[in-house]
Amino acid sequence: MVFLTKQIETAVGGRNNQAVTLHGAVHALRDMGGITFLTLRTRKGLVQCVCTDKADLDDALEGCTVTASGMWRIEPRAPGGKELTDAKITVLSRPAAPMPVPLAKRKLDLHLDTELGLRPLVLRIPRQQAVFRIQAGICRAFREFLQSQEFTEIHTPKIVHAGAEGGANIFRLDYFGKKAFLAQSPQFYKQTMVGVFERVYEVAPVFRAEKHATQRHLNEYTSLDFEMGYIDSFMDLMEMEQGFLRYAMELLKKEYAAELALLGVELPEVERIPAVRFDEIKHLAAEKYGYQIRDPYDLEPEEEHAIGRYVKEEWGSDFVFVTHYPSKKRPFYAMDDPADPKFTLSFDLLFRGLEVTTGGQRIHDYTEQVDKMEERGMDPAEFASYLMIHKYGMPPHGGLGIGLERLTMQLCGLDNIRRACLFPRDRTRLEP
């Protein structure tokens, strides 16, 4: 028996002329005759190591993992402004085969399908890493901001007895002989938890068995959900989301500057976000760009794109809250507008022409909820455990869900949502 008593130390960065030992993978090797430049891929980025003697290289090849000992030198010509000179390399592990893709090349030029098949390797490329560091930053911002607003984090089940969003887009599974589903959203549970903590959030996977094969759909994605009670109106929800976006952009600017620069990301303005009614913006965009509205109850992808363009050109914003969606296109728990029950007290947030959030006020009154379910031909008895919250008292409340991959995709200017997901799931892809 031994006692573990060691204090963990955070790695110390190197100063000029300091002897240091780094570790990482060999990203690239350039033999310049007398000297060899070895690019080391460390968890903090690429580091140039200069080996003056071949013996110092320990037969390191691309893909080897190594330790590199040498002197830190300020060197303006090196990437990052520093390099490790007189580097002695010790190989920790060797690959069994040469890398099938050139990770150090600026552009890969692979078909997306091929690239996704090689995902475990392709993600090692610094530009790919940058996307997912930014994604981690968005999640961090979501939590830190909501925590500052006194929200409590929750974990709710993904195996459920009923779908929250309805429709056929739900995965089924056998649960010890009973029929069960994969959660399409944490909707019922986050509402339930408003009755407990008033303000709650969850960052978790959701599952949609949609048969789409588009650039903007995944069958499993990460949803940033919050739900809050005692709202005065659904404007409170949009203001809370705007608060999150402000916090996120500040955090990214401050702590993810290198990743933003590598991808050439321009952060959007979030101080003034326009909010406009669904029917109003539909007509404004159709009029300006001269097209016919085909679906009066929903926004088609081309229409979202046109609205994004309109909002940018007319109001100078990358974001727009589209409010008051038609009741018939919103789920049974959405609260109708008392002023005109054909519409709901709900909204989507579009970012550069793509929906990234759906939210709204929910029904909190028991009779109102039961009536709306019956109007839609649903059986309230099937939802007894959900309706318990309405029956025994709920405050006025609402919330929203943000698609993490969509937000990442639009922020980083990616052309396909699969590039904003580490290991995407679509109709044909189950691995890696």
Add this chain to the structure above:
Amino acid sequence: MVFLTKQIETAVGGRNNQAVTLHGAVHALRDMGGITFLTLRTRKGLVQCVCTDKADLDDALEGCTVTASGMWRIEPRAPGGKELTDAKITVLSRPAAPMPVPLAKRKLDLHLDTELGLRPLVLRIPRQQAVFRIQAGICRAFREFLQSQEFTEIHTPKIVHAGAEGGANIFRLDYFGKKAFLAQSPQFYKQTMVGVFERVYEVAPVFRAEKHATQRHLNEYTSLDFEMGYIDSFMDLMEMEQGFLRYAMELLKKEYAAELALLGVELPEVERIPAVRFDEIKHLAAEKYGYQIRDPYDLEPEEEHAIGRYVKEEWGSDFVFVTHYPSKKRPFYAMDDPADPKFTLSFDLLFRGLEVTTGGQRIHDYTEQVDKMEERGMDPAEFASYLMIHKYGMPPHGGLGIGLERLTMQLCGLDNIRRACLFPRDRTRLEP
């Protein structure tokens, strides 16, 4: 169209003799003749409101949600040391039926099954809330600590093409006509991401189709996973976990003192955690408490309990790392001990006699991994997308998974893991 430009303000606490308006649910009402005490359940806890005129009560009943306007007064006899005097109540919503359980009573005396069926209401009880605030604190500590250690957060798929942990304990689903599974752990993906970010973590659900019906098993639980590269030995992993535990206990002490006090939780000592070999502790405990070892390859629940007792009595610790588990009981990716390949470079962490963590060093060499799979009768071709990481180079690495509900259960002294999960899933329970 309007522009959203409002800055979100955090709610301000009240000072003595300050006029404030609060909101919350009516937790309890006591009519004392001339005055009525209304206990308000707010997101910050219970607040006593004193109404001197029945007309000020607005016919509020238990379960109503209300706003309460009045004057904050220092009042040592009130819970929390403050009360709202001259309270005027405005009802925001009314329940449709009287509460079926007395939320303000100190003890519920319900059968666990009944209690779980009423979960949406029972969770509104302050003692229940406290468990899940502490759980949120543990998650927060996990992320904050690992972030300080330069770990990157990842999100990996839960619908997978192959189970990582093997065995029959896996949920199956139909994925657009293909066979798919629910992830038993993020094992393959977190290892893959060590090749990308070196240090990664994930907080996410995992799914186990175990047919157990015990006090310590759930079929869906939240796993706190991390994985790190460039380790010198598997001791590095235990030290990192100890670092997390230190950070977590500090955070709980500082920011969750009210919840700990309400539950009477005594935080464990984490500065000196013993680490002892599997075979050694097995014999030490059996000898001391005079029982026969039945299973030489694993720890039975009673044995974990005995070991917990031994460690507390002999070494004064609530925790113990049990190291070097037998190879035949560990998964195919576990690294065998070169000194004695019947054992692995792995460990469990027991907390007050219950396993809360499993971890260890993983095989990073391609040939070694393929050989071990073949020895176990597995077909490496089925795992090609996972083996890609070994083939093209991986550093020495390892990691662990912590069961969030188990850690919460042991910390809070709960008698059943279902009490440490908001909406537990077991063989018979799919709702709420």
